[in-house]
Amino acid sequence: xxxxxxDLEQAACILVIGSNTTxxxxxxxxxxxxxxxxxxxxLIVAEPRRIRLCYYADQWIRQMPxxxxxxxxxxxxxxxxxxxxxxxxxxxxxxxFEEFKKIIEQYPPERATxxxxxxxxxxxxxxxxxxxxxxxxxxxxxxxxxxxxxxxNVISLANLAMLTGxxxxxxxxxxxxxxxxxxxxxxxxxxxxxxxxxxxxxxxxQAREKFERAxxxxxLPETPGLTLMEMTDAASRGEVEVLYIMGENPxxxxxxxxxxxxxxxxxxxxxVQDIFLTETAAYADVVLPAASFAEKEGTFTNTDRRVxxxxxxxxxxxxxxxxxWIIAQVAARMGYNMxxxxxxxxxxxxxxxxxxxxxxxxxxxxxxxxxxxxxPSPDHPGTPILHVEKFTRGKGKFSPVEYRPPAEVPxxxxxxxxxxGRVLLHYHTGSMxxxxxxxxxxxxxxxxxxxxxDAGRLGIQSGEEVGVxxxxxxxxxxxxxxxxxxxxxxxxxxxxxxSPANALTNTALDPVAKIPELKVAAVRIIAGPDKDKLSFVxx
Amino acid sequence: MKHISLTIDGxxxxxxxxxxxxxxxxxAGIRIPTLCYDPRLEPYxxxxxxxxxxxxQGRGFLPACATPADEDMVVRTxxxxxxxxxxxxxxxxxxxHPNDCMTCESAGNCELQDLAYEYGVRKPxxxxxxxxxxxxxxxxxxERDYNKCVLCGxxxxxxxxxxxxxxxxxxxxxxxxxxxxxxxxxLTETPCEFCGQCVSTCPTGAIVSIPSKGKGxxxxxxxVRTTCAYCGCGCQIDLHVRDGRIVDVSSPLMVGPGEGNHCxxxxxxxxxxxxxxxxxxxxxxxxxxxxxxxxxxxxxxxxDRISKAVKEQGPDSVAFLASARCTNEENxxxxxxxxxxxxxxxxxxxxxx
Ligand code: SF4
Ligand code: SF4
Numbered sequence: 050x051x052x053x054x055x056d057l058e059q060a061a062c063i064l065v066i067g068s069n070t071t072x073x074x075x076x077x078x079x080x081x082x083x084x085x086x087x088x089x090x091x092l093i094v095a096e097p098r099r100i101r102l103c104y105y106a107d108q109w110i111r112q113m114p115x116x117x118x119x120x121x122x123x124x125x126x127x128x129x130x131x132x133x134x135x136x137x138x139x140x141x142x143x144x145x146f147e148e149f150k151k152i153i154e155q156y157p158p159e160r161a162t163x164x165x166x167x168x169x170x171x172x173x174x175x176x177x178x179x180x181x182x183x184x185x186x187x188x189x190x191x192x193x194x195x196x197x198x199x200x201x202n203v204i205s206l207a208n209l210a211m212l213t214g215x216x217x218x219x220x221x222x223x224x225x226x227x228x229x230x231x232x233x234x235x236x237x238x239x240x241x242x243x244x245x246x247x248x249x250x251x252x253x254x255q256a257r258e259k260f261e262r263a264x265x266x267x268x269l270p271e272t273p274g275l276t277l278m279e280m281t282d283a284a285s286r287g288e289v290e291v292l293y294i295m296g297e298n299p300x301x302x303x304x305x306x307x308x309x310x311x312x313x314x315x316x317x318x319x320x321v322q323d324i325f326l327t328e329t330a331a332y333a334d335v336v337l338p339a340a341s342f343a344e345k346e347g348t349f350t351n352t353d354r355r356v357x358x359x360x361x362x363x364x365x366x367x368x369x370x371x372x373x374w375i376i377a378q379v380a381a382r383m384g385y386n387m388x389x390x391x392x393x394x395x396x397x398x399x400x401x402x403x404x405x406x407x408x409x410x411x412x413x414x415x416x417x418x419x420x421x422x423x424x425p426s427p428d429h430p431g432t433p434i435l436h437v438e439k440f441t442r443g444k445g446k447f448s449p450v451e452y453r454p455p456a457e458v459p460x461x462x463x464x465x466x467x468x469x470g471r472v473l474l475h476y477h478t479g480s481m482x483x484x485x486x487x488x489x490x491x492x493x494x495x496x497x498x499x500x501x502x503d504a505g506r507l508g509i510q511s512g513e514e515v516g517v518x519x520x521x522x523x524x525x526x527x528x529x530x531x532x533x534x535x536x537x538x539x540x541x542x543x544x545x546x547x548s549p550a551n552a553l554t555n556t557a558l559d560p561v562a563k564i565p566e567l568k569v570a571a572v573r574i575i576a577g578p579d580k581d582k583l584s585f586v587x588x
Numbered sequence: 589m590k591h592i593s594l595t596i597d598g599x600x601x602x603x604x605x606x607x608x609x610x611x612x613x614x615x616a617g618i619r620i621p622t623l624c625y626d627p628r629l630e631p632y633x634x635x636x637x638x639x640x641x642x643x644x645q646g647r648g649f650l651p652a653c654a655t656p657a658d659e660d661m662v663v664r665t666x667x668x669x670x671x672x673x674x675x676x677x678x679x680x681x682x683x684x685h686p687n688d689c690m691t692c693e694s695a696g697n698c699e700l701q702d703l704a705y706e707y708g709v710r711k712p713x714x715x716x717x718x719x720x721x722x723x724x725x726x727x728x729x730x731e732r733d734y735n736k737c738v739l740c741g742x743x744x745x746x747x748x749x750x751x752x753x754x755x756x757x758x759x760x761x762x763x764x765x766x767x768x769x770x771x772x773x774x775l776t777e778t779p780c781e782f783c784g785q786c787v788s789t790c791p792t793g794a795i796v797s798i799p800s801k802g803k804g805x806x807x808x809x810x811x812v813r814t815t816c817a818y819c820g821c822g823c824q825i826d827l828h829v830r831d832g833r834i835v836d837v838s839s840p841l842m843v844g845p846g847e848g849n850h851c852x853x854x855x856x857x858x859x860x861x862x863x864x865x866x867x868x869x870x871x872x873x874x875x876x877x878x879x880x881x882x883x884x885x886x887x888x889x890x891x892d893r894i895s896k897a898v899k900e901q902g903p904d905s906v907a908f909l910a911s912a913r914c915t916n917e918e919n920x921x922x923x924x925x926x927x928x929x930x931x932x933x934x935x936x937x938x939x940x941x
């Protein structure tokens with residue numbers, strides 16, 4: 050997030066797009082509700098499903114899944130043509146405006162309407178509310194990024210923020226919500242194929258030299274490695290032989306499970322290190338039992354860049370061990386001594402090599418409770434808002450974006466759009482929450498949400514088991530007939546291994562970020578005895 | 589004006605404008621007892637426990653939680669008169685309270701019990717009618733026992749003001765008043781989100797968590813402050829540990845991103861830690877089956893197979909998938925293993941998912 054969670058409360062307008070905030074990021078949801086209830090913030094929710102936040106919204110926009118760019122371009126067209134843009138900000142802090150303007154001029158609201166299904170007056174209203182607010186914040190999550198044009202979506206949001214001068218000030222900013230507790234930290238720590246910790250490029254020879262010296266190795270590899278989706282492809286081609294997975298369960302979280310399973314089976318050797326024998330671990334050649342968050346010391350970095358402590362409360366069960374111990378043991382057996390791997394000393398090593406973490410230490414965390422990066426020195430208080438004076442790369446660049454349709458659009462054969470997501474009481478692949486008795490009792494099984502009109506046409510009732518089939522696979526799941534999804538769209542949470550939503554989703558990738566299109570796939574529902582002819586996938 | 593100064597119990601207190609007397613006193617280390625107060629909520633001033641004397645103010649008694657501190661105010665928080673008023677309030681509350689601290693889930697963590705203790709109220713002076721409600725257990729997480737309700741309205745207010753949901757409202761009047769759900773519906777049939785905010789604010793044992801019942805009093809547990817392991821909000825939670833097991837989770841107030849508020853996952857999602865499905869030994873595949881192995885064997889095998897692949901096919905035939913669930917330190921070491929030990933940049937994680 051560019052801004053902080055507290056800061057959201059100060060926003061005069063918040064646009065929530067592609068985020069079911071109250072269920073997937075409940076505390077951010079509280080901040081947004083508070084802004085609305087206490088500070089008269091105008092909330093615009095752009096989301097096909099009727100999510101809880103809609104109750105607090107000034108305006109709810111129901112765009113078709115995968116058409117965000119058209120909607121946003123339409124809004125920006127209105128802002129430009131009605132003279133609502135922040136010209137001073139554009140002049141002083143940005144570049145590339147003229148070119149951007151040319152593209153935006155081609156998206157009058159009427160054209161946007163044809164694509165996204167939102168009426169022109171609604172687009173105008175949202176544009177005016179957003180642009181005329183003294184400060185307007187944008188909040189988004191996976192509903193924006195998990196598309197074959199996810200990067201386009203993100204750029205459009207950045208354009209909207211710059212166009213209205215909503216960058217680097219209180220109550221504004223572009224705020225992606227990180228889905229999992231430490232996604233931010235894993236990125237910061239260089240668990241990405243192209244960067245070392247602190248986003249230092251592996252292609253940069255100076256960066257490499259620094260890490261070579263610190264790690265005592267002669268040569269670090271200089272070409273960027275494979276992303277997750279590329280790894281699975283490489284594995285099916287036999288180019289990746291060994292895969293070592295720590296604490297992830299891609300068989301549930303990744304698209305097109307069949308393809309993934311094929312890749313896992315194609316591996317010569319699969320190591321999975323986890324706390325449970327997950328659906329993915331079941332494919333492993335070696336499973337290493339790890340400690341849970343309550344059984345170790347460390348830090349997580351949350352969605353607004355706060356580094357906070359994780360503390361050991363109980364002992365790991367049986368012979369399970371901390372991940373750091375396991376990693377160091379593997380390294381040792383390959384002839385590399387990782388030295389002191391206690392959490393505080395590893396943080397010291399991180400701080401020494403990662404400029405944005407340079408001022409972070411366990412001593413300071415003990416004292417302050419949290420520190421937000423960038424925190425470049427031991428006396429730096431941390432940074433609640435990014436880009437106050439200028440952008441990381443100097444001037445903010447407008448990049449014009451044209452609308453591109455999702456990789457898969459509904460047709461006669463697969464007439465419904467499937468979108469996936471989370472529910473309040475479960476988390477990610479369900480390996481933790483589904484093992485919590487009380488949460489399981491409250492939300493025991495998967496459901497496909499179907500609009501009453503579609504349900505009527507298909508002759509299905511709430512509670513009935515149906516087959517949902519895409520070009521890739523079919524799953525069996527109970528139907529929940531609800532107005533909360535619009536006609537033509539069905540929703541399935543992805544936490545449930547016995548009816549894995551991601552068996553159906555599309556592996557089409559965003560060309561830049563390599564994020565799969567989990568939020569739009571074409572499917573059909575098969576009810577009645579016909580469904581039994583399908584072969585159902587279970588993870 | 590940047591600062592105001594006032595006198596509380598003879599001490600000069602400097603505070604910022606907008607603070608209440610209660611907050612100003614707290615800053616100066618003076619504790620004023622409260623019952624309907626929670627820093628997460630708007631001041632309410634209903635229980636009268638925090639009454640203080642302010643010189644020159646008519647009858648002179650003002651609720652400290654709802655009265656702004658003012659320049660040159662002279663406040664007394666602990667006079668005989670005030671103690672008398674507080675004692676009477678406590679006696680009235682206890683006259684309709686079941687007095688079953690012996691088995692009450694909240695004993696040791698109960699603001700009413702603490703007040704009775706501090707003011708030495710043993711037997712209520714007033715003998716009157718008592719409520720005999722049945723405890724309501726209509727869901728697996730939250731139990732309500734209105735016999736213990738002190739009508740502070742904290743549950744009603746937190747659900748409305750903080751959670752924005754508004755499950756409870758005062759139903760019935762006078763003696764029969766309780767913070768009920770609409771038409772007494774079970775919580776599962778209301779928009780309740782099972783966040784447990786109402787549990788966390790209830791000053792007595794009227795609203796308690798079911799999963800932790802009977803598992804440990806507040807003085808029997810060790811509290812370990814940590815970061816929630818679920819979503820990216822990063823709430824700070826206190827794990828309650830007894831006999832080596834996590835028995836409850838509570839919320840430190842005004843700390844971390846949640847400031848004492850959580851969702852059901854953070855507050856009630858700890859059970860997986862001690863689940864019998866946890867992996868307890870390394871497993872190695874032999875003849876198609878995963879079977880228990882020693883660390884020695886498992887680690888040796890992993891190192892050998894990686895080394896073999898590196899030797900035969902080059903380092904890029906090995907790939908690493910790090911974890912958005914693991915700590916920074918672990919992820920750091922993991923990519924170091926990939927880059928420095930194996931020699932590949934094939935390291936990624938599930939950020940995109
Ligand atoms: S658990 Fe949360 S939503 Fe439910 S009644 Fe309590 S405060 Fe309200
Ligand atoms: S308690 Fe809920 S909102 Fe807070 S970090 Fe955990 S999962 Fe997220």
